[in-house]
Amino acid sequence: MTVTLKDVATLAGVSVKTVSNVVNGYAFVKPENRRRVEEALAATGYRPNVGARNLRRGRTGFLALMVPELSIPYFGELAGLVITAAQKRGWSVLIEQTQGTRSRERETLSSLGPHLVDGALVHPEALEAADFPSPGEIPLVMLGEHAVDVPIDHVAIDNVLAAQTAVSHLASLGRTRIAAIGRNPARGTSSQRLAGYRTALSAAGLSYSDALVAPAEKWHRSVGAAAMRSLLALPSPPDAVFCFNDLLAIGALRAVAELGLRVPEDVAIVGFDNNEESAFSLPALTTIAPDKTALAEAAIDLVHRRITGDKALPAQDIQTPFALEIRESTRGASA
Amino acid sequence: MTVTLKDVATLAGVSVKTVSNVVNGYAFVKPENRRRVEEALAATGYRPNVGARNLRRGRTGFLALMVPELSIPYFGELAGLVITAAQKRGWSVLIEQTQGTRSRERETLSSLGPHLVDGALVHPEALEAADFPSPGEIPLVMLGEHAVDVPIDHVAIDNVLAAQTAVSHLASLGRTRIAAIGRNPARGTSSQRLAGYRTALSAAGLSYSDALVAPAEKWHRSVGAAAMRSLLALPSPPDAVFCFNDLLAIGALRAVAELGLRVPEDVAIVGFDNNEESAFSLPALTTIAPDKTALAEAAIDLVHRRITGDKALPAQDIQTPFALEIRESTRGASA
DNA sequence: GGTACTTTTTACATCGTTGGAACAACGTTG
DNA sequence: CAACGTTGTTCCAACGATGTAAAAAGTACC
Numbered sequence: 001m002t003v004t005l006k007d008v009a010t011l012a013g014v015s016v017k018t019v020s021n022v023v024n025g026y027a028f029v030k031p032e033n034r035r036r037v038e039e040a041l042a043a044t045g046y047r048p049n050v051g052a053r054n055l056r057r058g059r060t061g062f063l064a065l066m067v068p069e070l071s072i073p074y075f076g077e078l079a080g081l082v083i084t085a086a087q088k089r090g091w092s093v094l095i096e097q098t099q100g101t102r103s104r105e106r107e108t109l110s111s112l113g114p115h116l117v118d119g120a121l122v123h124p125e126a127l128e129a130a131d132f133p134s135p136g137e138i139p140l141v142m143l144g145e146h147a148v149d150v151p152i153d154h155v156a157i158d159n160v161l162a163a164q165t166a167v168s169h170l171a172s173l174g175r176t177r178i179a180a181i182g183r184n185p186a187r188g189t190s191s192q193r194l195a196g197y198r199t200a201l202s203a204a205g206l207s208y209s210d211a212l213v214a215p216a217e218k219w220h221r222s223v224g225a226a227a228m229r230s231l232l233a234l235p236s237p238p239d240a241v242f243c244f245n246d247l248l249a250i251g252a253l254r255a256v257a258e259l260g261l262r263v264p265e266d267v268a269i270v271g272f273d274n275n276e277e278s279a280f281s282l283p284a285l286t287t288i289a290p291d292k293t294a295l296a297e298a299a300i301d302l303v304h305r306r307i308t309g310d311k312a313l314p315a316q317d318i319q320t321p322f323a324l325e326i327r328e329s330t331r332g333a334s335a
Numbered sequence: 336m337t338v339t340l341k342d343v344a345t346l347a348g349v350s351v352k353t354v355s356n357v358v359n360g361y362a363f364v365k366p367e368n369r370r371r372v373e374e375a376l377a378a379t380g381y382r383p384n385v386g387a388r389n390l391r392r393g394r395t396g397f398l399a400l401m402v403p404e405l406s407i408p409y410f411g412e413l414a415g416l417v418i419t420a421a422q423k424r425g426w427s428v429l430i431e432q433t434q435g436t437r438s439r440e441r442e443t444l445s446s447l448g449p450h451l452v453d454g455a456l457v458h459p460e461a462l463e464a465a466d467f468p469s470p471g472e473i474p475l476v477m478l479g480e481h482a483v484d485v486p487i488d489h490v491a492i493d494n495v496l497a498a499q500t501a502v503s504h505l506a507s508l509g510r511t512r513i514a515a516i517g518r519n520p521a522r523g524t525s526s527q528r529l530a531g532y533r534t535a536l537s538a539a540g541l542s543y544s545d546a547l548v549a550p551a552e553k554w555h556r557s558v559g560a561a562a563m564r565s566l567l568a569l570p571s572p573p574d575a576v577f578c579f580n581d582l583l584a585i586g587a588l589r590a591v592a593e594l595g596l597r598v599p600e601d602v603a604i605v606g607f608d609n610n611e612e613s614a615f616s617l618p619a620l621t622t623i624a625p626d627k628t629a630l631a632e633a634a635i636d637l638v639h640r641r642i643t644g645d646k647a648l649p650a651q652d653i654q655t656p657f658a659l660e661i662r663e664s665t666r667g668a669s670a
Numbered sequence: 671g672g673t674a675c676t677t678t679t680t681a682c683a684t685c686g687t688t689g690g691a692a693c694a695a696c697g698t699t700g
Numbered sequence: 701c702a703a704c705g706t707t708g709t710t711c712c713a714a715c716g717a718t719g720t721a722a723a724a725a726g727t728a729c730c
Binding site: 002048049051052054055060070071072073075076077079080081083084092093094095097115116221225250251253254257276277279280281282 | 382404410415432585
Binding site for chain 4: 339340351355358359383386387390
């Protein structure tokens with residue numbers, strides 16, 4: 001039932017290649033023939049067989065995007081932006097979910113043959129340097145996390161500086177017992193945000209205490225709530241908390257409310273990611289807002305550059321901007 | 336650099352076809368040869384060229400999923416589940432975003448050639464019957480919305496019944512001025528939920544009033560907040576609101592809080608979709624919880640059945656289960 | 671050893687497309 | 701008008717895999 005170049009060629013009375021030339025915008029086709037081919041194309045409703053074309057061209061027209069889970073708002077938002085940015089360049093995006101486990105991440109990475117996709121954007125959570133494929137495979141761009149010592153393109157915000165900005169904001173409000181939620185030694189992001197936290201503390205003349213840093217294996221809302229409960233149960237509980245992402249912060253908000261305390265009067269809270277929902281929580285969440293659009297576009301840009309040319313370019317490390325979005329959870333409700 | 340069947344064949348000292356046979360699990364291969372081929376496969380790290388294989392087989396191994404926007408939590412969650420379900424059947428999923436506009440939906444639908452994907456799951460928002468491609472194209476399964484008079488497979492919950500359940504719940508709490516947010520004549524989902532709303536009202540002996548039904552073009556949080564504000568400004572404001580999705584409800588919660596009123600004491604609120612965030616809002620949101628996993632799996636099941644065989648099967652209409660999830664926004668906080 | 675049958679392997683064509691070379695038609699130029 | 705460059709078209713091979721059918725190798729039986 002499907003129409004091929006051959007069918008179009010027969011109808012137009014020219015060779016297959018001439019039709020191919022018209023389809024691909026080759027300049028030297030007699031106007032008369034071009035017209036007839038175009039008519040035949042329209043009449044038959046021809047659509048190129050992408051698979052065959054790519055087999056011939058050695059390109060697939062697909063990019064892979066590897067993320068932990070689409071149901072996590074940050075990744076849902078990011079994936080949406082990546083798809084939009086990729087589409088502008090003529091790519092379709094294939095999404096792979098890893099649940100953030102190292103084994104699934106490795107598996108996914110190694111399954112990305114050069115035949116399946118032209119390149120991949122990966123947002124690792126647990127990968128280690130050794131897991132990366134030998135260079136020379138398909139172009140890879142890492143998002144958000146920096147696995148050390150891997151010479152691979154990388155796009156992210158400055159996590160350390162962003163965390164520092166968030167915590168400095170809390171200190172500037174006069175808070176002195178500033179806690180953190182989200183420690184997880186297995187995740188590079190966690191270490192970076194922790195580093196920023198410590199820097200900001202010492203810059204503000206506050207001392208660091210292990211007791212105020214709550215671990216969180218998964219950065220989910222329920223984990224944030226549990227962590228907050230245990231922080232509030234301390235002999236001298238915190239008067240501010242920096243959560244390593246918005247989900248943890250949303251959970252923390254709930255834990256505070258359940259104990260009958262107020263945000264920000266009793267505890268000020270800052271999140272990280274600026275999920276859409278965070279502008280509508282009660283109170284609305286102060287948070288670090290990475291420029292996700294810039295992130296997505298920079299990543300697509302990089303992978304595009306790798307694929308078309310510059311194979312030899314040394315690995316890039318691009319930082320995209322962020323901003324501190326101050327809302328009710330630290331500022332208080334505006335009258 | 337990439338390894339083809341030919342390379343493996345040379346190494347193993349057999350023909351290309353024998354290697355192909357081993358790869359595809361053909362029964363009649365001498366154990367000795369099978370062993371040698373398997374060794375060669377392992378040694379070379381052979382990976383089939385998906386494009387070539389599919390060109391030959393006439394299948395692509397891809398499914399398309401068309402949704403309005405991944406950044407909307409419901410679609411992020413759904414997409415995640417669809418990808419997982421598809422993966423179990425060996426499909427990769429390509430995501431297309433339409434922003435919910437009719438033009439982008441039509442465009443997307445018509446670009447889904449049979450060469451690009453084996454089938455598609457579409458979640459239309461604005462499409463009309465006329466926009467659907469002639470049957471005989473690729474298998475299509477519609478999610479969530481029922482464009483009338485199109486003989487296409489369809490999976491959704493019973494929207495009318497679900498809405499009715501939600502509103503009956505409000506009535507059972509003794510609320511008498513029950514409003515609704517989300518009217519949008521262009522969207523089938525809206526009409527269905529409105530129908531359920533009206534049914535429940537009359538079942539409870541309550542009268543319907545146009546003034547209590549707030550329109551909402553986009554079902555986003557900010558729209559819900561605005562709609563709620565205008566409802567609360569009525570001469571006799573509602574004591575309960577049924578929002579057509581959770582985002583509207585989250586917005587409504589905020590509007591109520593900003594006016595210094597309490598949920599559920601002053602206004603009880605019910606949402607629809609059971610987004611993950613809704614279990615953590617303050618107060619937590621009572622909502623209709625569709626079984627999204629069942630939805631995703633039923634859809635994949637259907638498209639799978641269409642692709643492998645049953646072309647002639649009449650269009651299916653499958654209803655997946657839902658439940659009313661009662662939380663603080665109607666029940667009140669548990670002591 | 672020959673026949674008939676089964677198992678195993680191979681050669682070849684093919685999927686739909688595009689790159690390259692060969693070829694044809696054309697107008698220009700000397 | 702022969703030689704030439706430019707334009708336009710066609711033919712053929714190739715991308716990497718698999719289906720088909722035929723060839724080759726075994727096996728069983730008389």
